Amino acid sequence: xxxxxxxxxxxxxxxxxxxxxxxxxxxxxxxxxxxxxxQVQAKPAGKVEPLPSFEQVxxxxxxxxxxxxPFDPPVVLKKVERAAGGVQVTPDLNRVKQYLEQFPIAxxxxxxxxxxxxxxxxxxxxxxxxxxxxxxGDYMGTDHGRVQKxxxxxxxxxxxxxxxxxxxxxxxxxxxxxxTNRG
Numbered sequence: 001x002x003x004x005x006x007x008x009x010x011x012x013x014x015x016x017x018x019x020x021x022x023x024x025x026x027x028x029x030x031x032x033x034x035x036x037x038x039q040v041q042a043k044p045a046g047k048v049e050p051l052p053s054f055e056q057v058x059x060x061x062x063x064x065x066x067x068x069x070p071f072d073p074p075v076v077l078k079k080v081e082r083a084a085g086g087v088q089v090t091p092d093l094n095r096v097k098q099y100l101e102q103f104p105i106a107x108x109x110x111x112x113x114x115x116x117x118x119x120x121x122x123x124x125x126x127x128x129x130x131x132x133x134x135x136x137g138d139y140m141g142t143d144h145g146r147v148q149k150x151x152x153x154x155x156x157x158x159x160x161x162x163x164x165x166x167x168x169x170x171x172x173x174x175x176x177x178x179x180t181n182r183g
Contacts, residue, residue, distance in 0.1 A: 069104075072104070072106050088167070088168075089160060089167070089168045089169060089170055090160070090168050091144040091160040091168065092144075095139075097139070098138060098139045098140070099132065100124060100126065100132060100134070100138075100139070100140035100141070101139050101140060101141060101142065101144075101145075102142070103126050103127055103140070103141065103142070104141060104142050105140070105141035105142070105143070105145060105157075105159070105173060105175065107126070107127045108124050108125070108126060108127075108140060108141065108175065109124070109125050109175070109178070110122055110123065110124055110125075110154065110155060110175045110176060110177050110178070111123050111124070111125045111131060111177070112177070113150065113152055113177075114133060119135065120150045120151075120152075121133045121134060121135050121150065122134045122135075122147070122150045122155045122175075124140065124175075134147055134150070134155070135147070135150070136148065136149065136150055140157065141157070141159060141173070143159040143160065143161050143171075144159060144160040144161075145157040145158065145159040145173060146158055146159075152177075153176060153177045154174050154175060154176040154177060155174070155175050156172065156173070156174050157172075157173050157174075157175070158170050158171070158172055158173070159171045159172075159173050
């Protein structure tokens with residue numbers, strides 16, 4: 001068998017391609033194409049209007065960031081008459097906050113439960129998509145919510161919220177599996 005020299009086959013391929021390409025335009029003067037180009041170039045150039053000037057809008061500072069979101073249901077609080085010397089409900093403001101206390105309860109959802117060593121834990125998804133294990137006694141939500149009971153399909157917590165008269169009141173809240181929160 002004879003071997004084929006790669007240099008000769010490459011040179012032959014280049015000669016064949018150049019012959020094909022040179023044959024494509026040979027013998028044609030493209031008069032119609034040149035006439036159309038001349039017609040287009042003979043037209044007067046169009047005028048592009050300058051962009052309109054835009055007025056700078058002054059920056060807006062949102063002042064209602066510390067108020068209740070209009071998308072959260074309003075919390076109905078009843079005025080509480082306090083007996084003199086009665087038990088005063090107040091949140092422990094000196095306590096170290098737990099991670100889930102930075103999220104409003106409405107933004108947290110229960111995605112499951114986990115049984116381990118005879119204890120039932122709730123699995124809570126935060127706004128970033130991370131899942132956290134919560135047990136009875138843990139805190140979650142921005143209203144000092146403490147987990148009271150964990151069931152297969154829901155967890156119950158007690159929140160401490162302002163009563164509107166300078167004091168505090170406890171409020172029961174339920175987070176159900178699937179994320180429906182009831183107050």
